[in-house]
Amino acid sequence: MAIPLLNLREQYLPMEAEILAEVKEIFRNQAFILGEKVEKLEHELEAYCNAGFACGVTSGSDALIIALMVEGIGPGDEVITSPFTFFATVGAIARVGAKPVFADVDLKTYNIDPARIEEKITPRTKAIIPVHIFGQCADMDPIMEIARKHGLTVIEDSAQAIGAECRGRRSGSMGDYGCFSFFPSKNLGCFGDGGAVTTSDPERAKKLKIFRNHGQCETYIHRYVGGNFRLDALQAAILSIKLRRLDQWTAARQQNAAEYARLFAGVEGITLPCEGESCTRHVYNQYTIRVADGRRDALKQFLNDRGIGCSIYYPVPLHLQECFAELGGKRGDCPVAEQLAQEVLSIPIYAESTSEMRQEVAGTIAGFMK
Numbered sequence: 001m002a003i004p005l006l007n008l009r010e011q012y013l014p015m016e017a018e019i020l021a022e023v024k025e026i027f028r029n030q031a032f033i034l035g036e037k038v039e040k041l042e043h044e045l046e047a048y049c050n051a052g053f054a055c056g057v058t059s060g061s062d063a064l065i066i067a068l069m070v071e072g073i074g075p076g077d078e079v080i081t082s083p084f085t086f087f088a089t090v091g092a093i094a095r096v097g098a099k100p101v102f103a104d105v106d107l108k109t110y111n112i113d114p115a116r117i118e119e120k121i122t123p124r125t126k127a128i129i130p131v132h133i134f135g136q137c138a139d140m141d142p143i144m145e146i147a148r149k150h151g152l153t154v155i156e157d158s159a160q161a162i163g164a165e166c167r168g169r170r171s172g173s174m175g176d177y178g179c180f181s182f183f184p185s186k187n188l189g190c191f192g193d194g195g196a197v198t199t200s201d202p203e204r205a206k207k208l209k210i211f212r213n214h215g216q217c218e219t220y221i222h223r224y225v226g227g228n229f230r231l232d233a234l235q236a237a238i239l240s241i242k243l244r245r246l247d248q249w250t251a252a253r254q255q256n257a258a259e260y261a262r263l264f265a266g267v268e269g270i271t272l273p274c275e276g277e278s279c280t281r282h283v284y285n286q287y288t289i290r291v292a293d294g295r296r297d298a299l300k301q302f303l304n305d306r307g308i309g310c311s312i313y314y315p316v317p318l319h320l321q322e323c324f325a326e327l328g329g330k331r332g333d334c335p336v337a338e339q340l341a342q343e344v345l346s347i348p349i350y351a352e353s354t355s356e357m358r359q360e361v362a363g364t365i366a367g368f369m370k
Ligand SMILES: *Cc1c(COP(=O)(O)O)cnc(C)c1O
Pocket: 059, 060, 061, 062, 085, 086, 088, 089, 131, 157, 159, 160, 180, 181, 182, 183, 193, 194, 195
């Protein structure tokens, strides 16, 4: 039995008629950029994320960039973030000309360790970007407390964590901004690139919408230099259809995670993902285990050879990426992130995967680890 890491076709087919009807309507109307479909989605996201305002943008990467731009963060500024994340988090900081500064992560949750943040603050620090990695929120209360104390902006990277909760609060509603990605493999994915920024501050919301459209306040009158960060109507319409099913998919992911926990009981050398104390809703964008004794790469090969999809998110921590060499990051700077990069392996967790698949995945891993 071939077991993919993700099967989006299976998710699509039951929605096909509904989606094609929306696509046809938009094609007939020939109104493709922003407009009422995007506004409708923005209101639905505001309700879902429990945030005052949502602004649809071109991608999760652009969501981070536009939030940094609205804050006026650029050359000479520093932004503290996690070294264990997808490249885009740190790429966004570099793209606006600011300097990424890394605070190491927690071994259990893989999220930024709030206890490592304050030592990284300098007079140049302007913001913190906690990343809610794999669908679990970073521990936001201490992060917000540090940010308020030092007058820093908090931009949540919620790309992997739509609907996740920290102490009962939704991802994207706790910081000054929440940045979401609708890349197809995220828990709420569109049919191309897409993203959104949430905020509960009406001034920031207004600026986000101006920056999204080249900083234009009235037609051809530009107060700021923004960019083209506009979400298109097709993606918004598809996302509205999918958002109605998101809670059901999330529940399936959580049940799948619970089943893995039972199946892996007693398997030595495997550490399962752990829900931290502050986590009240993990949405399992990934189910990421740790493999001991330097056996991760061999296990990955073993699974792939048997048709079982699995992937390493992420093999190189950001402080060791070649493109950031001039920042002077070296091995040993973030030992936990470096350990994770050697040990992590993500295995199939998607909503439509079956119990039979999970039994085969867990059984094959147990057989290898013996
Ligand atoms: C996917 C992702 C992004 C970027 O989103 P895109 O829509 O692919 O641009 C940013 N941060 C994290 C943590 C992500 O997983």
